[in-house]
Amino acid sequence: MAAAYNELLDATIQHLENLKSRGVRHVAVTSEVLKALQSPIEKPRANAPVSNPRAPISAPLEKTVAPKIISTAIPSATSEPSAIGNRQSAITAPSVIRHSSSEKAAAIAALRERALACVKCPNLAASRKNVVFGVGNVDAQVMFVGEAPGADEDEKGEPFVGAAGQLLTKIIQATGLSRADVYIANILKCRPDTPGETSGNRKPTAAEMATCIPYLHEQIDLIQPRVIVALGATAVEGLLGKTVGITKLRGNWQEYRGTPLMPTYHPAYLLRNQAMSEKRRVWEDMLAVMGKLEMPISEKQQNYFLKA
Ligand code: SF4
Incomplete structure (x- = not known):
C-alpha cells in the first residue's frame, strides 16, 4: 500500500x-x-x-x-x-x-494595500514615487496589461496616463468602451529605476518581473476577464514566458491559463511609428478582441486605418 x-x-x-x-x-x-x-x-x-x-x-x-x-x-x-x-x-x-463585485473590490483593495507597502525590490522601492497598482473595473471583461510604469505613471500612481496611455485610452474608446469599463495594469508595479539618469525608461529585469508578477496573477484571478490584451513584448514575456518577438506574436490568439490573450503592439510603439499600416495592425487586433467579446462592430469601425 x-x-x-x-x-x-x-x-x-x-x-x-x-x-x-x-x-x-x-x-x-x-x-x-x-x-x-x-x-x-x-x-x-x-x-x-x-x-x-x-x-x-x-x-x-x-x-x-x-x-x-x-x-x-x-x-x-x-x-x-x-x-x-x-x-x-x-x-x-x-x-x-465567481466572486461578487463587492467581494472582488474588497479583495483587490486588500491586494493593493499589500502592493503599496511592498519593498521586495529595494532599489525600486527606494526610487519610486508611487506604486502603480492598476486601475479600472473589477468586473471588466477585458484587461490590458503593459510593461511597467514610466515617469508620468510613477508621478500619478496610475498606469497608462502619459502619452502612450492617452493613445491607449483612444484605442479603448474606438472600440466603444471607456477606461472605466476595462482594467489596466502592468507586469511591474514600480517604475524601473535608471540610476544616474534623469529621464528615460528601461525594461524590467527578469528578476524584477518574477518578483512582481504574483500581484498581477492575483489581479487576473480576481477580475477574471474574458480577454487579456498584452501590450508589447514584455507583457507577453511576463504573462506567458514567451520571448518570441511581438511582431510575430501579435494578432495571434494565445492563452493565459484558459483565458484568451491577444498580444499587440505597445502604444508607445505606435507613437514612435506613425505608419497607417501599424495603426491598422493594432486596430485589427482590437477588432479580434471585440469579436471575441461579441461586441457590435460597425462598418466604420471595420474600416478604421484602411487606406482610402
Ligand atoms: S516592483 Fe513589485 S515586487 Fe518590486 S517592490 Fe515594486 S511592487 Fe514590490
Whole structure:
C-alpha cells in the first residue's frame, strides 16, 4: 500500500512538474480531492482484500468534472517562493469561484494595500514615487496589461496616463468602451529605476518581473476577464514566458491559463511609428478582441486605418 501510494505520489509530482515546465500555473482541485489529500492514509487491515491503490484519491479525482471547483489557498503575492519552484512558475490552484463585485473590490483593495507597502525590490522601492497598482473595473471583461510604469505613471500612481496611455485610452474608446469599463495594469508595479539618469525608461529585469508578477496573477484571478490584451513584448514575456518577438506574436490568439490573450503592439510603439499600416495592425487586433467579446462592430469601425 505504502509503495503504491509513494509511486502514485511520485507520478503526481512528476505530472505537476511537467505542467509547470509547460507554463501551467494552476490546476483544478475539488474540495473532495483536497479532503482526500489531507486525510491520513488508511493502513490495510490484515487479510483484507487488496484494493486498487489509486482508489483513495482516484475516486474524488473523477469528480473533477463536477462543477464544484473551488479556489484553494492561492499563494499570496507577498508569500515567499516555494522550495520547488520560483514564484513565476509556481503551480497554484485555480480561482474559478465567481466572486461578487463587492467581494472582488474588497479583495483587490486588500491586494493593493499589500502592493503599496511592498519593498521586495529595494532599489525600486527606494526610487519610486508611487506604486502603480492598476486601475479600472473589477468586473471588466477585458484587461490590458503593459510593461511597467514610466515617469508620468510613477508621478500619478496610475498606469497608462502619459502619452502612450492617452493613445491607449483612444484605442479603448474606438472600440466603444471607456477606461472605466476595462482594467489596466502592468507586469511591474514600480517604475524601473535608471540610476544616474534623469529621464528615460528601461525594461524590467527578469528578476524584477518574477518578483512582481504574483500581484498581477492575483489581479487576473480576481477580475477574471474574458480577454487579456498584452501590450508589447514584455507583457507577453511576463504573462506567458514567451520571448518570441511581438511582431510575430501579435494578432495571434494565445492563452493565459484558459483565458484568451491577444498580444499587440505597445502604444508607445505606435507613437514612435506613425505608419497607417501599424495603426491598422493594432486596430485589427482590437477588432479580434471585440469579436471575441461579441461586441457590435460597425462598418466604420471595420474600416478604421484602411487606406482610402
Ligand atoms: S516592483 Fe513589485 S515586487 Fe518590486 S517592490 Fe515594486 S511592487 Fe514590490
